[in-house]
Amino acid sequence: MSRPATTTITLEECDKHASEGDFWVVVETYVLDLSSFLQHHPGRARKIIQKRKELGCDITPNFLNHFGHTVRTFRQACQEFDRTQEPVSFDFQETANNKNAPVVILGKIGSG
Numbered sequence: 001m002s003r004p005a006t007t008t009i010t011l012e013e014c015d016k017h018a019s020e021g022d023f024w025v026v027v028e029t030y031v032l033d034l035s036s037f038l039q040h041h042p043g044r045a046r047k048i049i050q051k052r053k054e055l056g057c058d059i060t061p062n063f064l065n066h067f068g069h070t071v072r073t074f075r076q077a078c079q080e081f082d083r084t085q086e087p088v089s090f091d092f093q094e095t096a097n098n099k100n101a102p103v104v105i106l107g108k109i110g111s112g
């Protein structure tokens with residue numbers, strides 16, 4: 001069964017969102033909007049920006065080096081996205097008190 005078009009995003013589209021105020025990355029085919037979260041990343045904004053410059057928008061291997069609880073929080077949000085097929089906004093425990101720093105799963109990489 002095909003997915004609704006709104007949840008399928010091309011790599012080319014993701015590539016365009018590379019500025020600090022408009023910053024998307026891909027982890028395990030999920031497209032994440034980190035525009036709000038970037039400045040609150042516990043490992044500093046520049047770590048993510050630097051990896052994105054080196055690798056392009058898919059930073060999967062680097063994200064998967066994180067603590068287990070960070071990866072688990074991400075995967076739970078992915079499950080919710082798969083269930084609802086709608087964008088999912090979530091907080092990591094490190095930034096949960098700062099409601100201005102959600103990560104949003106916008107969709108999944110596909111051919112459009």
Ligand code: HEM
Pocket residue numbers: 025032041042043044047048051059062063066067070074092093094103
């Ligand atoms: C979707 C959310 C996140 C993304 C996309 C992300 C991405 C990244 C990337 C690409 C790096 C660079 C790794 C490298 O240099 O190889 C990094 C480093 C780091 N991240 Fe995250 N991260 C996220 C969430 C978090 C959270 C929730 C924490 C809190 C536990 C965290 C803590 C760190 C720390 C401490 C480092 C620095 C490690 C070092 O000094 O080399 N990140 N992150």
